[in-house]
Amino acid sequence: MAWVNAIIQGVLTGGLYALFACGLSLMFGVMKVVNLAHGDLAVVAGYVAIGVITVTRIPVLWSFLIVVPVMALLGYVLQRTIIQSALDRSVLTTLIVTFGLSVVIENGLLQFFTANSRAIGTDLALVRDSFKVGSQIQIGYLLVVIFAVAVVVLLGLQYFLSASKYGRLIRAVADDREAAQLAGADYRHVFGIAAALAFGTVALAGISYGMYSQLQPTTGTDTILLFAFAAVVIGGLGSLWGTLLGGVVLGVAQQIGAQINISDEVLAGYIVFLAVLVLRPQGLTSRRTQS
Amino acid sequence: MSLITETTARPAGKLRVTRSRRNVAWTGAGALIVVVVLALLPYIVYSGTTSIIVQAFIVLTLASMWNLLAGYAGLVSVGQQVFVGLGAYFVLILAIHGTSPFAALPVAVIACAVAALPLWWLVSRLRSGYFAIATWVLAATVMLIIERFSSIGGGTGMPLPGLSGLSSVLLTAYTYWAGLAVTVVALATMYLLLRGRLGLVLTAIRDDEVAARSSGARVGLARLLVFVVAGAGCGAAGAVLAISQLQVQPGAVFSVQWTAEMAFATIIGGLGTIEGPIIGTAVYMVLQQTLASYNAWYLIILGLVAIIIALWSRRGLWGLVDEHLHFRLFPVGYWLWPEDVSRPSRLLSRLRRSGA
Numbered sequence: 001m002a003w004v005n006a007i008i009q010g011v012l013t014g015g016l017y018a019l020f021a022c023g024l025s026l027m028f029g030v031m032k033v034v035n036l037a038h039g040d041l042a043v044v045a046g047y048v049a050i051g052v053i054t055v056t057r058i059p060v061l062w063s064f065l066i067v068v069p070v071m072a073l074l075g076y077v078l079q080r081t082i083i084q085s086a087l088d089r090s091v092l093t094t095l096i097v098t099f100g101l102s103v104v105i106e107n108g109l110l111q112f113f114t115a116n117s118r119a120i121g122t123d124l125a126l127v128r129d130s131f132k133v134g135s136q137i138q139i140g141y142l143l144v145v146i147f148a149v150a151v152v153v154l155l156g157l158q159y160f161l162s163a164s165k166y167g168r169l170i171r172a173v174a175d176d177r178e179a180a181q182l183a184g185a186d187y188r189h190v191f192g193i194a195a196a197l198a199f200g201t202v203a204l205a206g207i208s209y210g211m212y213s214q215l216q217p218t219t220g221t222d223t224i225l226l227f228a229f230a231a232v233v234i235g236g237l238g239s240l241w242g243t244l245l246g247g248v249v250l251g252v253a254q255q256i257g258a259q260i261n262i263s264d265e266v267l268a269g270y271i272v273f274l275a276v277l278v279l280r281p282q283g284l285t286s287r288r289t290q291s
Numbered sequence: 292m293s294l295i296t297e298t299t300a301r302p303a304g305k306l307r308v309t310r311s312r313r314n315v316a317w318t319g320a321g322a323l324i325v326v327v328v329l330a331l332l333p334y335i336v337y338s339g340t341t342s343i344i345v346q347a348f349i350v351l352t353l354a355s356m357w358n359l360l361a362g363y364a365g366l367v368s369v370g371q372q373v374f375v376g377l378g379a380y381f382v383l384i385l386a387i388h389g390t391s392p393f394a395a396l397p398v399a400v401i402a403c404a405v406a407a408l409p410l411w412w413l414v415s416r417l418r419s420g421y422f423a424i425a426t427w428v429l430a431a432t433v434m435l436i437i438e439r440f441s442s443i444g445g446g447t448g449m450p451l452p453g454l455s456g457l458s459s460v461l462l463t464a465y466t467y468w469a470g471l472a473v474t475v476v477a478l479a480t481m482y483l484l485l486r487g488r489l490g491l492v493l494t495a496i497r498d499d500e501v502a503a504r505s506s507g508a509r510v511g512l513a514r515l516l517v518f519v520v521a522g523a524g525c526g527a528a529g530a531v532l533a534i535s536q537l538q539v540q541p542g543a544v545f546s547v548q549w550t551a552e553m554a555f556a557t558i559i560g561g562l563g564t565i566e567g568p569i570i571g572t573a574v575y576m577v578l579q580q581t582l583a584s585y586n587a588w589y590l591i592i593l594g595l596v597a598i599i600i601a602l603w604s605r606r607g608l609w610g611l612v613d614e615h616l617h618f619r620l621f622p623v624g625y626w627l628w629p630e631d632v633s634r635p636s637r638l639l640s641r642l643r644r645s646g647a
Contacts, residue, residue, distance in 0.1 A: 034420020036369065085602055091419050095367045096558055096601040099423075103551045104594035107587035221547060226431060229424040237421070267435040270428055274413060277425070281416040 001136045002259060008137060010255035014248030015147030016212060019205045020228035021235075021243045022153060023198035028237070030174040030194040033083060033094050037101035039225030041199065042206030044105060045071050046215040049207045050118055060121035060211075068203045075199025076192040083195065084188055102221060109217035117219075120210035127211050146208050150247070153201055154240050160197075170194055230273040236283025245284055249276075310486075310622040318620055329471055333464040341467040345535050347576045348470035349528045352477045353553035354560070354568035354575075356524035359481055361554070362563035363493040364517040365500075367419065369550050370426025373410065373433050374403050374522045376545035378529025383443060383539045386453040393469060396530045403526025407519040415514070427547065434545035448540030451533055466535050473527040478621075480520065482565055485623040489513060497563075525553075551590060555597040561607030565621035570608045 024038050035041075048070065049063040058066075086097040121127050130140040161167040172180040173190045181187050209215065209224065227250060235246025250269045257268020276284065333341055353371070360366045381399035386392045414425045438446045454462060484490065492513045495503035504510050533539050552575065560571025575593065582589040600607055606614070 028420065032420075034423065036420075036423065082598070082602060089602070089605065092361065092365065092367060093601050093605070095420055095423055096361075096554065097598050099367075099369060099551070099554065100594045100598040100601070103548075103555075104591050104598070107590045107594070111587050111591065221427075222431065225424065226428050229421070230428060233417075233421070233425070263439075264435075267432065267439075270432040270435070273428060274432065277413060277416055 001134070003256070005137045006255040006259040007252055008133075008139065009143070010252030011248050012139070012143040012147045012251070013212075013255070014231075014244070014251030015150035016143070016205070016208060016247070017227050017231045017250050018154060018244040018247030019146065019150040019201065019208060020224050021231040021247060022150075022157065022201040022240070023205070024225075024228045025232050025237075025240065025243050026157065026194060026198040026201070028232075030170055031079075031083070031087065031191050032091065033087060034098070035083075035198075036095060036098040036225070037105060037220075038098075038202060038228060039223070040102045040105040040109075040220035041071070041074075042202045042209065042224045043109065043215050043217065043220035045203035045206035046120060046210035047109065047113060047118070049120055049210065050215075053120070060124055061126075063120075064204070064207060067207060068200050071203035072196040072200040075195040075197075075202075078199075079192045079195030080188060084191065087191075102225075106217050106220060113217065115216060115218075117214035117216045118210070119214045120207060124211075142211060146212065149204065149208070150244065153204065154244055157197070157201075158240050166193070227269070230269060234273055234276045234284060236285035239283070239285050242283055242285035249284065308625050310625065322620070326471075326475055330468065333467050338460065338463040341463055342535065343576070343580065345467055345470040345531065346579075347572055348474040349532055349535075350552055350556055350575055351568060351572040352474050352524055352528040352531075353549060354556040354572055355477055355481055355565070356521040356528075357550070357553040358557045358562060358565075358568050359484075359517055359524075360521045362557065362567070363485065363490075363497065364514050365419075365497060366514060366518065367423045368426040368518075368521075369423045369547065369554075370414075370428070370430035371521065371525050371553060372545050372547055372549040373426070373430035374407070374525035375529035375532065375549045376430070376434060376437070376541065377406055378403050378526030379533035379539045379544040380437060380443065381526070382530045382533045383449070383451055386451055387443065390453070392451060392453050392530075392534050393465060396469060396473075396527070396534070399530040400523050400527045403529075404519050404523035406526075407522030408515075410522070411515055411518045415511070415518075430545055430547070434541050437545075438541050444539065444541075446541060448538060448543070450538045451536075454534070454537065466531070469534060470531045473531055477524045477527065478565065480524075482621050482623065484520065485565070489516060490623050493517070525549075548590070551594070555590075555593040557607075558597040558601055559593070559607055561609030561613075563606070564609050564613065565623070566612075567607050567609040569620075574608070 020039075020042070024035060027033050027035050027038075045067050049067045052058070052063050052066055053060055082097055082101075083094065086093040125141075126145065127140075127142050130138045132138050159167075161171060169180070169185055170190055170193065172183070173185055173187045174194075177187050180190075205224065205228075206215070209219070231246035231250050232243055233246070234249050235242030235244070249272060253272035254265045254269040257271075258265035260268070329344075332344070353375070357368070357371060360368050360371075378399050381402045382392050382395045385395035385398060390398075410429055414422055414429060417425045437443065443449065457465065485493070492503065492508045492510075495506070495508050496510055496513065500510060529544060532544065536543075556571035556575045557568050558571070559574050560569065561567030574596075578589045578592060582592070604610060
């Protein structure tokens with residue numbers, strides 16, 4: 001029964017990891033930018049949410065309504081300024097600049113907010129409570145909600161990109177920037193919108209993780225960025241459904257690892273990641289990589 | 292343009308090819324003098340000073356290796372700390388088994404080069420940005436595996452044995468010389484590699500990978516070689532780190548901060564030149580020493596400066612020197628001289644006249 005429990009918990013945390021991975025995947029898919037500051041920005045979103053909640057005393061869940069748009073705006077601005085000008089130079093420059101941002105944000109958080117860990121909404125019934133299935137399996141409401149949110153976000157993005165007019169524009173720009181520009185699309189603006197979407201999901205991921213666990217300045221890299229990346233690679237680059245599958249596989253691997261030895265949770269996830277990298281570099285969903 | 296007409300209009304025999312625009316004999320002599328003076332330093336200055344310089348040696352070695360990866364082979368690794376950690380742990384393991392840490396150092400370097408092979412096999416499947424994060428995941432994985440072994444300190448690490456017989460004066464001096472030797476060998480190796488065939492292949496890859504492949508350059512092999520050399524170099528720095536700290540702690544040696552420091556020092560000094568990391572390390576040391584009491588501020592400032600330089604002055608501080616003086620301490624390229632021009636100033640003025 002413990003194993004069944006581990007698998008159920010793993011699948012549900014997989015939703016959280018897919019939420020981590022969503023923005024990373026989207027920015028790579030559209031701009032070919034690997035944002036190394038991805039996780040740190042999620043932590044920033046979490047800290048902003050904590051700040052907003054403490055100052056304005058609004059209900060915890062309302063903070064999403066403020067922080068997600070703010071982060072989306074930040075995404076647009078960052079994309080139109082430094083990420084775009086790095087992109088105009090070379091892929092190498094985007095890596096250096098986003099890595100620089102990552103280090104600056106992480107150490108900035110450390111400097112201003114100390115290394116203490118912070119949680120969001122610990123007194124919320126949603127965060128605290130769980131329900132029982134049978135006698136041994138206990139499932140937190142929060143994880144179920146996060147999983148549902150991840151599925152809705154991925155479905156929404158998939159629908160937006162494939163069916164809506166603006167989504168088609170984004171795909172056109174991602175496929176062939178020059179041709180789209182000749183047809184009248186302002187690719188910089190389109191990139192900005194894609195970054196705004198990505199940063200919106202980053203904010204969701206950061207606040208959700210703050211509710212599920214705790215945020216520290218280093219959480220951004222050692223948890224969010226690396227897990228997001230592992231989920232993307234396991235699932236297969238460039239596929240949103242693959243990302244969900246990758247998140248679930250990573251989550252299950254970690255929970256099974258924790259079941260064997262509590263300190264091996266993270267290691268088990270990485271070992272599955274490396275195994276996929278060796279045996280199936282294109283990811284579990286079978287499309288070949290485009291990069 | 293005009294250089295091409297100059298070179299193609301004449302028979303090849305009338306061209307002289309040199310490595311540098313000026314005579315480099317004095318730079319070589321200068322380098323030798325610098326090394327000798329540095330080697331004599333422990334007799335002259337206090338041990339506090341030498342241990343700061345050891346830190347500079349570590350950063351310079353790391354930055355040079357990162358420069359080789361990113362600046363020449365186009366491989367942005369964010370996981371070079373894996374080799375810093377492995378180098379430190381190989382020294383620790385050998386020291387536990389009774390080897391002197393100083394004798395363990397070269398063994399650790401070779402072990403890191405060997406360890407680079409399977410790691411390359413894993414990460415080389417991914418390109419550019421994903422390669423970067425994959426190296427990072429790999430570093431985290433190796434750290435988690437090492438933390439499982441309680442015989443080498445587990446998650447908390449342990450002090451480095453085998454050095455208690457040395458007096459503290461001798462120990463600091465030996466550590467300093469080890470650091471100096473590692474740095475000199477690292478820079479010399481890099482210089483010789485880049486002057487040779489590998490340098491040509493890497494330049495070709497940097498300019499146009501597809502063209503390099505189609506003209507027969509073995510791109511994969513060149514990158515593998517660079518990854519192995521960089522692994523060995525970072526391992527050497529890690530070994531010196533272990534000896535200078537007298538303890539090995541997984542969280543400290545496998546910290547991504549090492550990669551941040553090597554990357555920022557390289558970018559600030561100038562990516563893709565051997566001189567760049569030297570300048571960058573100097574800037575790094577000044578910032579780190581002046582802001583030492585303000586915790587993480589030096590990293591924040593270094594990061595911001597690196598971002599600004601990456602965006603607005605791709606070739607860093609050394610790029611500015613090179614641009615205005617056409618001067619290289621470590622010339623790895625070529626200059627072409629028409630036979631009738633003996634002084635560089637004439638060549639330059641002729642090139643300028645013809646609109647170069």
